[in-house]
Amino acid sequence: MYLGLDLGTSGLKAILIDNDQAVVAEATAPLSVSRPQDGWSEQSPADWIAAAEAAIGALPAEGRAAIRGIGLSGQMHGATLLDTADDVLRPCILWNDTRAHAEAAMLDADPRFRAITGNTVFPGFTAPKLLWVKAHESQVFARVAKVLLPKDYLRLWLTGEHVAEMSDAAGTGWLDTGRRLWAEELLATTFLPPEAMPRLVEGSEVSAQVRPEIAARFGFGRNVVVAGGAGDNAAAAIGVxxxxxxxxxxxxxxxxxxxxxxxxxxxxxxxxxxxxxxxxxxxxxxxxxxxxxxxxxxxxxxxxxxxxxxxxxxxxxxxxxxxxxxxxxxxxxxxxxxxxxxxxxxxxxxxxxxxxxxxxxxxxxxxxxxxxxxxxxxxxxxxxxxxxxxxxxxxxxxxxxxxxxxxxxxxxxxxxxxFGGAFGAARLAIMAVTGAGAGIATPPxxxxxxxxxxxxxxxxxxxxxxxxxxxxxxxxxx
Missing domain, CATH: 3.30.420.40 (ATPase, nucleotide binding domain)
Structure with missing residues (x-):
């Protein structure tokens, strides 16, 4: 069995598929968005964990016991800020938050960003949000040790590892998209050291192994691995x-x-x-x-x-x-x-x-x-x-x-x-476990x-x- 988790803005979906990619079971858990000011959009990462616990727990026990791999998909661009103890410093600033529009324009005016990332810097991207935090919440910024994207915070909970994958990382404003690695000179413009970034893997690779305490809580078997996964649209593309x-x-x-x-x-x-x-x-x-x-x-x-x-x-x-x-x-x-x-x-x-x-x-x-x-x-x-x-x-x-x-x-x-993000994430889990390539992602x-x-x-x-x-x-x- 293979588990796909898709962390959306309004809910988290879990889908369980077998070796033939037939859907065996699925479950969802709702999420809400906080909008404390005009143009702001935030969520508590603790709510993501609670939603994941509820959705995974709703799957049949016999299915959970047979899981060999987990794939992750989710909303992109969110700034999840952690301190040295991996404690969350503030609510995650989401993809549809526009407070950092001035900071985005400033970064986009620097020709290095378009040249290296291949993209316009939009207000929803992660990089300008960090500049906003530095300008408006300096005490929070001073304590930032790691920056994770939303689905990768779920990975941290599952595995204890700080890992991201290429499709989601490309939406931060910090990735050298052609070379598929973090661009240290762009990180420096937002006052972040390279060690603040998670390790990078491909979406179809093994990123880490599920922690024993998580495996025991949900009745997983031994040596369950977590694939790199994908941002929501890339995961949906794998699904179709x-x-x-x-x-x-x-x-x-x-x-x-x-x-x-x-x-x-x-x-x-x-x-x-x-x-x-x-x-x-x-x-x-x-x-x-x-x-x-x-x-x-x-x-x-x-x-x-x-x-x-x-x-x-x-x-x-x-x-x-x-x-x-x-x-x-x-x-x-x-x-x-x-x-x-x-x-x-x-x-x-x-x-x-x-x-x-x-x-x-x-x-x-x-x-x-x-x-x-x-x-x-x-x-x-x-x-x-x-x-x-x-x-x-x-x-x-x-x-x-x-x-x-x-x-x-x-x-x-x-x-x-x-055939959406959760299904695509489960397909990526199959690739990570079996070593199979893109042939797994056949059109429906x-x-x-x-x-x-x-x-x-x-x-x-x-x-x-x-x-x-x-x-x-x-x-x-x-």
């Missing part, structure tokens, strides 16, 4: 088999992600594309990230006073984009704009705009934002031959047909099942595929041009 160039997935969750695997390192920070290490050796990946995907649809549903399923279910066959355009920048945008101040809009409203037309406009707006991400990735030389769709938004046939047509790329939907069976509707490709190209024109006009107002 996106590991080689040309393979990609689109995630239609609260936010939207276009994730493409690469066999080489192709950074282009100016596009606001994330270029990170993948969870497998000598692999990288790129992500275009939009901040509101299903979040935009849920916002519109509240405005319209209707359920999302009612709104999308009323749509028939795919239609050409109408005159009404929607810009989904409800809380700023990341790729390719990197603009926290930009806000969304409906453009081109007219008497003929009814509820169905507005619903289509919202779906098209998010679709065109994803195309913006695709174009940014393409500018770096990354190709996408086929897309796998995951997330709650993938239940809308209309939306997937629009994405396939707008990107001129087939979009497939996996058969029913959980396809339930259905949405082909581009060739008769509408030109209309969607025109719609995208109108979307970009509206984008430029709105950007000028912020």
């Amino acid at each position: 088999g996106v590991v080689s160039s040309g393979q990609a997935f689109v995630s239609l969750g609260t936010s939207g992600v276009l994730f493409a695997a690469n066999d080489g390192y192709r950074p282009d920070p100016a596009t606001a594309v994330h270029t990170f290490c993948h969870a497998l050796p000598d692999r990288w990946h790129q992500m275009g990230v939009i901040l509101a995907a299903t979040d935009a649809l849920n916002w519109y549903a509240r405005l319209a006073g209707a359920e999302v399923a009612t709104l999308t279910g009323a749509l028939g066959a795919l239609e050409p984009p109408g005159k009404t355009r929607f810009l989904p920048y409800l809380g700023g945008e990341r790729t390719p704009l990197n603009d926290a101040a930009i806000r969304g809009a409906f453009v081109g409203l007219e008497h003929a705009t009814d509820r169905e037309a507005a619903t289509r406009a919202v779906l098209e707006g998010v679709t065109f934002a994803i195309r913006d991400c695709r174009d940014a990735l393409a500018a770096t030389g990354t190709r996408i031959d086929r897309l796998v769709a995951v997330g709650g938004g993938s239940r809308s046939d209309y939306w997937l047909s629009a994405i396939a047509t707008a990107l001129a790329t087939p979009v497939s939907v996996p058969v029913a099942g959980d 069976a396809t339930a259905r595929t949405f082909e581009p509707q060739t008769r509408l490709i030109a209309a969607f190209d025109d719609g995208f041009a109108r979307y970009r024109a509206a984008q430029s006009a709105i950007a000028g107002l912020t």
Whole structure:
């Protein structure tokens, strides 16, 4: 048996799979976020441990006794600060915390960061958070002995070892992403010594062994190892088999992600594309990230006073984009704009705009934002031959047909099942224990595929041009 743990923002998921990768059992435990000030987002690491204890404890005892390896996945970028005794110094500053925007801009102005990390320094990254702590909580900063990412604090609890892996480390702002090692000169700019960083491994390697007291508490067998694991999106890519160039997935969750695997390192920070290490050796990946995907649809549903399923279910066959355009920048945008101040809009409203037309406009707006991400990735030389769709938004046939047509790329939907971060983490555990390679991460069976509707490709190209024109006009107002 192999255990995958996925530490999300709103909950922790545990999934148990057998040698054939069939899901044997799963359990979840909720988590809450503290927002003590505007723009702040924090969690207590003690809550992560309690959630892990609850989720693991809910799995069947016979399954736990057969576990050979554990894989870890989780939310990225969080700053978990420890003293010399490994005691937590303050609540973890999470990925969606924006308090360090000034510090991020300062680091991004230093050309070494983009040159070495291959990325724009975003406020959510770990490095600017440490500068914020130094400036505003100097007594805390003076006691920092180790900086861990959220899932790696779970590893410390499981194993007693300070270890990180490449995909998560690439989102800190301190990793030499091409060479896959900590960049000491970047650490120095945030006043941290190299020894403050955890040891690095690949996601499919053994990172450490479970401590005997943890094994005894949960009834594990002897010599259970913990794989390096992966950040949440890289783990999800392992779950859906996106590991080689040309393979990609689109995630239609609260936010939207276009994730493409690469066999080489192709950074282009100016596009606001994330270029990170993948969870497998000598692999990288790129992500275009939009901040509101299903979040935009849920916002519109509240405005319209209707359920999302009612709104999308009323749509028939795919239609050409109408005159009404929607810009989904409800809380700023990341790729390719990197603009926290930009806000969304409906453009081109007219008497003929009814509820169905507005619903289509919202779906098209998010679709065109994803195309913006695709174009940014393409500018770096990354190709996408086929897309796998995951997330709650993938239940809308209309939306997937629009994405396939707008990107001129087939979009497939996996058969029913959980192929997310916890499943990907469990797959990495298999690789770590058995030494098997990327062949373990095969794509799940396809339930259905949405082909581009060739008769509408030109209309969607025109719609995208109108979307970009509206984008430029709105950007000028912020």
